[in-house]
Amino acid sequence: MWALSLSPHEVEAVQALTHEIASEYKSVEDPQLIRRATIYAHELPRRVRQFLTEFKLLEPSDGVCLISGYPIDNDRIGKTPAHWKWKLDAETSLEEQIMFLLFGCLLGDPFAWATQQDGYLMHDVLPIKDNQYDQLGSGSEQTLFWHTEDAFHPHRADYLGLMCMRNPEGVATTLGAPDISRLSQEHLDVLFEPRYLIKPDESHSEKNESDQHKEARQNNGNGELNSAYEHIRKLNTAPPPVPMLFGPRQTPYLRLDPYFTTPLDDEAGAALNALAQSVDENIQEVALQPGDCIFIDNYRIVHGRKAFTARYDGTDRWLKRLNLTRDLRKLQSARTGSEMRVIV
Ligand SMILES: [Fe+2]
Numbered sequence: 001m002w003a004l005s006l007s008p009h010e011v012e013a014v015q016a017l018t019h020e021i022a023s024e025y026k027s028v029e030d031p032q033l034i035r036r037a038t039i040y041a042h043e044l045p046r047r048v049r050q051f052l053t054e055f056k057l058l059e060p061s062d063g064v065c066l067i068s069g070y071p072i073d074n075d076r077i078g079k080t081p082a083h084w085k086w087k088l089d090a091e092t093s094l095e096e097q098i099m100f101l102l103f104g105c106l107l108g109d110p111f112a113w114a115t116q117q118d119g120y121l122m123h124d125v126l127p128i129k130d131n132q133y134d135q136l137g138s139g140s141e142q143t144l145f146w147h148t149e150d151a152f153h154p155h156r157a158d159y160l161g162l163m164c165m166r167n168p169e170g171v172a173t174t175l176g177a178p179d180i181s182r183l184s185q186e187h188l189d190v191l192f193e194p195r196y197l198i199k200p201d202e203s204h205s206e207k208n209e210s211d212q213h214k215e216a217r218q219n220n221g222n223g224e225l226n227s228a229y230e231h232i233r234k235l236n237t238a239p240p241p242v243p244m245l246f247g248p249r250q251t252p253y254l255r256l257d258p259y260f261t262t263p264l265d266d267e268a269g270a271a272l273n274a275l276a277q278s279v280d281e282n283i284q285e286v287a288l289q290p291g292d293c294i295f296i297d298n299y300r301i302v303h304g305r306k307a308f309t310a311r312y313d314g315t316d317r318w319l320k321r322l323n324l325t326r327d328l329r330k331l332q333s334a335r336t337g338s339e340m341r342v343i344v
Pocket of ligand 1: 137147148149150303
């Protein structure tokens with residue numbers, strides 16, 4: 001994994017910058033802040049800018065980078081919320097969120113899904129009691145099987161950012177990629193063909209939107225939002241056939257979420273099993289520490305999470321999450337909302 005540890009001097013520089021920005025904005029969801037974030041990111045320490053820019057340009061095969069060394073004030077950020085919908089820490093962790101946003105803006109543009117976490121750009125990943133046994137980031141008792149983020153959708157993120165707020169139990173994030181050289185040519189041929197159906201995961205389901213979001217959608221008849229959920233329902237009942245691999249044959253990009261994937265025939269199933277076995281043999285476990293920011297190349301690396309027992313007492317594992325695209329313009333036909341960054 002590419003890694004950069006901030007020096008004390010760099011931490012001071014980052015804090016001075018985020019402190020100044022936090023005095024002007026109340027939330028990272030503020031459209032003015034989002035519009036200017038890339039410009040602010042130009043003021044991050046040069047070593048950080050160089051590190052993230054090279055990670056983007058060189059596309060290393062290990063596909064994950066880590067920036068560590070930022071001290072999180074465990075008391076100031078407050079308790080791990082019981083749900084993402086309240087944004088109780090919008091101000092108490094604002095400086096940390098701004099840092100994470102600026103790092104992300106060196107890799108791409110943040111975007112949101114109208115159907116996921118009420119369309120917020122910055123997500124919270126934390127255990128929710130009602131999702132305890134679900135195959136969701138907000139679940140806990142089930143292993144979250146490895147996947148590329150939003151594999152079902154053509155506009156999925158190029159990079160997935162995760163910032164650790166707390167993780168006292170050391171719950172592991174899983175990361176991995178297949179060893180393509182160990183796959184047969186026949187299996188590779190099949191994996192490059194559109195012989196698989198990938199359904200949306202449940203984070204895009206209407207049952208996981210907040211009551212306020214649902215009420216607002218129903219009351220104002222927001223056509224775009226309703227059609228976004230309609231689109232998810234269609235992808236659930238009739239997902240289009242897609243390949244598991246694409247791009248260069250020797251170093252292919254991945255589009256993988258086996259838990260939600262149905263192969264169209266036995267040959268496709270056997271090829272996917274071989275691919276999945278190769279990933280399983282290469283899975284690494286990383287227990288993120290407070291202040292760690294990782295950026296996962298969502299075209300090269302799968303991620304998941306080990307099962308754990310949540311306490312729901314304000315001390316559980318808590319991450320922030322950002323979806324980043326290298327080109328907002330490729331989302332043009334599908335976006336709306338805050339600065340045209342919300343996929344509907
Ligand atoms: Fe994920």
